[in-house]
Amino acid sequence: MSDFLKKKFFIKNGIYDFDIFDDSTKKVTEFYKESPFPNYGKKDNKLTILEKGNKNILTSQFKKFIGYNKNVLEVGCGTGQLSLYFSIGTNNNVIGLDPTKESLMLAKKFADDNNISNLNLVKADIFDDVLNDEYFHFIWCNGVLHHTKNPERAFNILAKSLKRNGYVLIGLYNKIGRVRTIIRKYIFKIFGIYVLKLFDPTLKNLKNDKEQQKAWIRDQYLHPIESLHTIDEVLNWFDNNNIKFVNSIPSFDLKPDYNNIFKDQSRSSTLKRIFFQFLMIFNKLGSDGGVFIMIGKKN
Ligand SMILES: C[S@@+](CC[C@H](N)C(=O)[O-])C[C@H]1O[C@@H](n2cnc3c(N)ncnc32)[C@H](O)[C@@H]1O
Structure with missing residues (x-):
């Protein structure tokens, strides 16, 4: 079919x-x-x-x-x-x-x-x-x-x-949340893979699988095309395509509950959105590559 x-x-x-x-x-x-x-x-x-x-x-x-x-x-x-x-x-x-x-x-x-x-x-x-x-x-x-x-x-x-x-x-x-990876990229360029292994938690977890390590290093540090984005940018994309914002990771809450990601969350304010993207630098989202997630529903 x-x-x-x-x-x-x-x-x-x-x-x-x-x-x-x-x-x-x-x-x-x-x-x-x-x-x-x-x-x-x-x-x-x-x-x-x-x-x-x-x-x-x-x-x-x-x-x-x-x-x-x-x-x-x-x-x-x-x-x-x-x-x-x-x-x-x-x-x-x-x-x-x-x-x-x-x-x-x-x-x-x-x-x-x-x-x-x-x-x-x-x-x-x-x-x-x-x-x-x-x-x-x-x-x-x-x-x-x-x-x-x-x-x-x-x-x-x-x-x-x-x-x-x-x-x-x-x-x-994420433009803010990926800062740690961008720093690691420079560490990789200057000191090479062995030093990188000390700083990249995903790489540490893949210690027994050389092929998966290679795929991760290439994807994170050697990609030929890469751009960075913000939550507000994606909110605009949603608006322009008649898509209602549902939820995001990071969510705009100091004690986030990610067990119900399809539950409507308020868009909050620009300042709060920036703040939660900034926090990504210090949490697992930022240490794992700085990806943020946006969920929307078409009207
Ligand atoms: C980092 S990988 C992500 C793979 C998978 N989504 C994941 O999360 O593991 C990026 C993928 O995007 C695909 N891709 C890149 N440019 C694309 C395009 N123009 N149209 C569709 N897919 C594309 C690549 O071939 C690659 O498989």
């Missing part, structure tokens, strides 16, 4: 295939080709993917909230681990879109090896706007738009394919 696509397509190796034309997207696919992200661990199988997703407060809530019988899109799915997680044990129609063939091939192999049949993979550039309008109940796009040539335009395109009352989740590098 390909009713989620509005442009003429070919299927290659079981993947809906569109040619990639844009130079900056090609640069990014060349980058991920060498080290697909996120890499699979040696022991990964259906159960470990499920365990990883269930352990993460954000992905497990998102999956529960989706429920069943929905159209779900992951933009920039990479090797598809999250799209696979959303597919396993559900009858949802999950679509993973990414321009990097090598990453999608890993996703396809994993899906085939594990008899997961409700995940469709699309090799395409988000800017080529190949997905049907108002088709998806849920869109997840984490860690992707800041690696594109024009994140706002990419957002406008993905927002078109969201249904009315559908939810979108966006994760982006």
Whole structure:
């Protein structure tokens, strides 16, 4: 079934295939080709993917909230681990879109090896706007738009394919909250990988897996295209696309409750929003790369 696509397509190796034309997207696919992200661990199988997703407060809530019988899109799915997680044990129609063939091939192999049949993979550039309008109940796009040539335009395109009352989740590098990673980037440049290992907590946790370490270092410190964003910027994107702000991480509360991320939160004030982005520098959000999350619902 390909009713989620509005442009003429070919299927290659079981993947809906569109040619990639844009130079900056090609640069990014060349980058991920060498080290697909996120890499699979040696022991990964259906159960470990499920365990990883269930352990993460954000992905497990998102999956529960989706429920069943929905159209779900992951933009920039990479090797598809999250799209696979959303597919396993559900009858949802999950679509993973990414321009990097090598990453999608890993996703396809994993899906085939594990008899997961409700995940469709699309090799395409988000800017080529190949997905049907108002088709998806849920869109997840984490860690992707800041690696594109024009994140706002990419957002406008993905927002078109969201249904009315559908939810979108966006994760982006924060202009303030990523300061620690930017400092680590300089440490890496001057002193190299061994010193970096002392300062990067994610890297420390991956100590036994060289391939995953390599994928993380490349993604965080050597990426050819990277931009930084703010909560207010994304609020503007939401407004321009008729999307109501629902919640964010960081939330605007000193004792945040992230167990109910689909509950409406007030936008608060500009000053408070800046303050909570500043706090990211000192908490886990800032130590893990400085990604902030915004959730919205289409009116
Ligand atoms: C850091 S990885 C994130 C992968 C996954 N979302 C995650 O959180 O693990 C960024 C992904 O964005 C994809 N990407 C980059 N430019 C893109 C574009 N123009 N359209 C769609 N995806 C893109 C890359 O191929 C890569 O798989």
